[in-house]
Amino acid sequence: xxxxxxxxxxxxxxxxxxxxxxxxxxxxxxxxxxxxxxxxxxxxxxxxxxxxxxxxxxxxxxxxxxxxxxxxxxxxxxxxxxxxxxxxxxxxxxxxxxxxxxxxxxxxxxxxxxxxxxxxxxxxxxxxxxxxxxxxxxxxxxxxxxxxxxxxxxxxxxxxxxxxxxxxxxxxxxxxxxxxxxxxxxxxxxxxxxxxxxxxxxxxxxxxxxxxxxxxxxxxxxxxxxxxxxxxxxxxxxxxxxx
Amino acid sequence: xxxxxxxxxxxxxxxxxxxxxxxxxxxxxxxxxxxxxxxxxxxxxxxxxxxxxxxxxxxxxxxxxxxxxxxxxxxxxxxxxxxxxxxxxxxxxxxxxxxxxxxxxxxxxxxxxxxxxxxxxxxxxxxxxxxxxxxxxxxxxxxxxxxxxxxxxxxxxxxxxxxxxxxxxxxxxxxxxxxxxxxxxxxxxxxxxxxxxxxxxxxxxxxxxxxxxxxxxxxxxxxxxxxxxxxxxxxxxxxxxxxxxxxxxxxxxxxxxxxxxxxxxxxxxxxxxxxxxxxxxxxxxxxxxxxxxxxxxxxxxxxx
Numbered sequence: 001x002x003x004x005x006x007x008x009x010x011x012x013x014x015x016x017x018x019x020x021x022x023x024x025x026x027x028x029x030x031x032x033x034x035x036x037x038x039x040x041x042x043x044x045x046x047x048x049x050x051x052x053x054x055x056x057x058x059x060x061x062x063x064x065x066x067x068x069x070x071x072x073x074x075x076x077x078x079x080x081x082x083x084x085x086x087x088x089x090x091x092x093x094x095x096x097x098x099x100x101x102x103x104x105x106x107x108x109x110x111x112x113x114x115x116x117x118x119x120x121x122x123x124x125x126x127x128x129x130x131x132x133x134x135x136x137x138x139x140x141x142x143x144x145x146x147x148x149x150x151x152x153x154x155x156x157x158x159x160x161x162x163x164x165x166x167x168x169x170x171x172x173x174x175x176x177x178x179x180x181x182x183x184x185x186x187x188x189x190x191x192x193x194x195x196x197x198x199x200x201x202x203x204x205x206x207x208x209x210x211x212x213x214x215x216x217x218x219x220x221x222x223x224x225x226x227x228x229x230x231x232x233x234x235x236x237x238x239x240x241x242x243x
Numbered sequence: 244x245x246x247x248x249x250x251x252x253x254x255x256x257x258x259x260x261x262x263x264x265x266x267x268x269x270x271x272x273x274x275x276x277x278x279x280x281x282x283x284x285x286x287x288x289x290x291x292x293x294x295x296x297x298x299x300x301x302x303x304x305x306x307x308x309x310x311x312x313x314x315x316x317x318x319x320x321x322x323x324x325x326x327x328x329x330x331x332x333x334x335x336x337x338x339x340x341x342x343x344x345x346x347x348x349x350x351x352x353x354x355x356x357x358x359x360x361x362x363x364x365x366x367x368x369x370x371x372x373x374x375x376x377x378x379x380x381x382x383x384x385x386x387x388x389x390x391x392x393x394x395x396x397x398x399x400x401x402x403x404x405x406x407x408x409x410x411x412x413x414x415x416x417x418x419x420x421x422x423x424x425x426x427x428x429x430x431x432x433x434x435x436x437x438x439x440x441x442x443x444x445x446x447x448x449x450x451x452x453x454x455x456x457x458x459x460x461x462x463x464x465x466x467x468x469x470x471x472x473x474x475x476x477x478x479x480x481x482x483x484x485x486x487x488x489x490x491x492x493x494x495x496x497x498x499x500x501x502x503x504x505x506x507x508x509x510x511x512x513x514x515x516x517x518x519x520x521x522x523x524x525x526x527x528x529x530x531x532x533x534x535x536x537x538x539x540x541x542x543x544x545x546x547x
Contacts, residue, residue: 039408040379139283166405166434168281168449169540173495180479180496194408197437200498219499232409232437239410 003030005156005188006051011060013046020046022211023060028204030156031186033179035199035219037231038208039239044192047208051190052159053077065156078107081150081158088146091135095126098134099149106153120148140171147178157188164198176201196232205231207238214238245272247397247428248293252302255288255451262288263451266302270430270444275419277442278432279535285451286432287327290401293430294324307396320348323395325386327402327432333375337366337385340374341392348393358425359388362418380411387418391427398422400431404438416441436536447539454542459535466533466541468492469508472500474527475518484521488514495540502537 006028013021020043028034038044049055051064053073062069065079082088089098099120103113121127124144134142143163150158163179164172179201183189191202199205199219206216215222215238219231226234248270255263263285270276278286291297292304295315304311309318324330331340341363345352356363366381366388374385383403390398400419404412416438419429431442439445439459447454447462455462473494475481482501485494490510494503505511511528518526 039410139281166282168284168543169436169536170543171281173540176496177479177482180482184479194406195435196409197435197498201496232413235409236413239408 004028005030005065006034006190007061007063008051009061011047011050011062012058013043013050013055014058019211021050021057024213026206026213026216028157028188028190030188031183033183033189033191033201033203035202035205036190036192036208037194037196037199037205037235040194042208043211044208048159048161048192051076052080052082078153079156081153081155082161083146083150083158083163084161089134089142089149092133094131094133095121095137095145096130098145099152102149102152108153116152120152124148140167140174143167143171143175144178147175151182151187155187157190158182159190160192162193162195162198163191165193165195196230196235199231199235207235209239246270246305247272247274247307248430249305250289250293250302251304253289253292253299253304254301255285255292255297256300261451263292263299266451266453268446268453268456270428272428273423273426274443275423275429275431275441277439277445278430278448279434279436279439279445279539280432280448281434283450284448286448287401288451289448290324290326290399290430290432294322294399295319320393321396323390323393323398325390325398325400325403327405329382330386331374331382331389334373336371336373337377338370340385340389344389345392350393352392355392355394358394358422359391361421362391363388379407380414383407383411383415384418387415391422394425396427398427398429400429402432402434404433404435412438436534436539439535445535447535447542449539449543449546452546454539454546462535462538463533466538468504468541469511470531470533470537471503471505471511472497472527472529472531473503473514473518474500475523475525477523477525480521481518481523481526484518484523487521488517490514493540493544497536502531 004027008024008026011021011024024047036044050057050062050069053076056070064076067075099117100113121130129137164175179189193199204218206213222234226237228234246269250266250268253263253266280286292299292311293306295311295318298312306318307321311318341352362384366384404415444458446456482494482496485491485501485503490505490507492504492506494501514528515526
C-alpha cells in the first residue's frame with residue numbers, strides 16, 4: 001500500500017544474549033493513530049528508541065518517514081516529534097520562549113517560527129499566557145502546549161508517551177480532539193501507553209509481550225477475536241493467558 | 244457502622260492556590276473507598292492531612308476517633324501509608340526494607356507475616372535484590388507489604404497504580420479485595436475513572452472540592468440525560484458534525500465512539516439523516532449506559 005510512514009520488517013534488537021525485540025513486523029500509514037502497547041519490560045521502549053533514531057537495530061529492516069534506521073538517523077530525528085507525559089517543556093521558560101526554542105532546535109526559519117507562534121497562541125487561546133513561565137500554567141494547558149510544540153515543525157510522525165495520563169476528563173477530550181485533528185492533516189500519531197482506555201481511541205493497536213508482537217488489529221476486531229468487552233480485557237488475556 | 248474517618252469542613256490553601264475547600268465526608272470501617280480525580284485535584288493534600296503529615300487551615304479531621312492535629316503521635320501507629328512517590332529505600336534490599344518498616348513500628352516481620360504473605364510471596368524469591376532494581380509491579384507489591392507490616396487499622400494508598408501496566412493494576416486491586424477479611428479500612432486515590440468500579444464507595448474530586456460521594460453504581464445512575472454512542476471511521480469529521488447538529492447538548496470523544504447527549508432526548512431520530520447530509524454514511528448510533536467518567540464530565544460542566 002502507498003503512504004507507509006513506518007515500515008518494520010524482521011526487526012531484532014539484542015543486548016548481549018537478551019533479545020529485547022524478537023522479529024517485529026508492522027507498518028503504519030500516514031494519518032493513522034497507532035497504539036503501541038505492552039506490559040512493563042515487554043520491549044516497547046527499545047523499539048521506540050529505534051523508531052526515533054536513537055538506537056540501531058541488530059538486524060532487520062526499519063524505515064521511518066522514508067529514511068533508513070541504520071544510516072539516516074539524523075534525518076529521522078528531523079521528521080518526527082516527541083512528547084512524553086512528564087512534559088517536554090522547560091519549566092522556567094515562558095510559553096513564548098519554549099515555542100521559539102523548539103522552533104530553533106527543529107531548524108525552522110525565524111519567519112516561520114513567528115507565524116506558528118501567532119497561530120498557536122490564538123488556536124489554543126493562549127494569548128494571556130504568552131509571557132508566563134510553564135511552571136505557573138495549569139496542567140491541562142501544559143499538556144496541550146507540549147503536544148503543539150511536538151508538532152510545531154509539521155513532522156511526518158509524532159510519538160506520544162501516555163499523553164493523557166492524569167489529566168481531567170474535559171482536558172482529556174480536548175486533547176484527543178487535537179490528536180484527531182492532527183491525524184486528519186496526515187500526521188501519523190504513534191501512542192505508547194499503559195492505560196488501555198487510551199488505546200481505545202486508536203485506529204489500530206499492537207500488543208507486545210516478551211519482545212514479540214502478539215496481537216495487531218483495530219480495537220474492535222481484537223475485542224471480537226478475544227471475546228472481550230474492552231481492550232484492557234484483551235490485554236490481560238494476552239499477557240496472562242493462565243488467569 | 245463505625246466511622247473510621249470523619250472530615251468536617253477541611254480547607255487548605257498554598258499561597259494563592261486553594262488546594263482543598265470545605266471537604267466533608269465520613270468513611271466507615273472495612274470500606275474500600277476511592278478518591279477519583281485528575282492530577283492537581285487535591286487528593287495528595289487530603290491524604291497528607293489524614294495521615295497527620297499536614298495541618299488543615301480550617302475544619303477538623305478525625306481518624307479512628309483521634310484528632311489528626313492533637314493526637315497525631317498516637318494516630319500514626321495505626322495508619323499504613325503508601326505515598327504516590329516511591330516510599331522504598333532504593334539501596335536497601337527487599338528484605339531490609341520490610342524489616343526496616345517493621346522495626347520503625349516496633350514489631351517484627353514474623354509477627355504479622357500472615358497479613359502480607361499472599362502479597363509478599365510474589366517477591367520473596369527476590370528478597371536479596373535491591374529495591375531500586377525491582378520492576379514497577381514488584382516495587383508496588385513491596386511498598387504495599389511495607390505499609391501493612393505493622394497491621395494498620397487504616398491503609399492509605401496514594402495513586403498506587405500510576406505508571407503500572409494493566410495486568411499489575413488488576414492484580415493490585417485483587418490484593419486489596421483480599422485484605423477485606425482482616426477488617427482493614429482502605430482509602431485509595433487514582434486519576435483513572437475505571438478503577439472506581441473496584442471500590443465500595445467513591446468521592447469524585449476536582450479543584451479541591453468533592454463533586455459527588457456514593458457507590459459507583461449510584462454515581463452512574465446520577466447521570467441526568469439519555470446517552471448515545473455514535474461511531475464512524477472518520478472520527479474528527481464526526482465530532483465536528485455533531486457539534487453542528489442543533490440539538491446536540493454535549494459531544495465528547497470516548498475511545499472508538501463519541502458520547503452524545505441531546506437538548507431533547509428524541510433528537511436522536513433526526514441525527515442519522517443530519518450526519519448523512521454532512522457526508523458521513525457509515526454512522527452507527529446506539530443508546531448507552533453512562534459510566535463514571537460520563538458523570539464526572541457532567542458534574543464538571545455544572546461547576547463551571
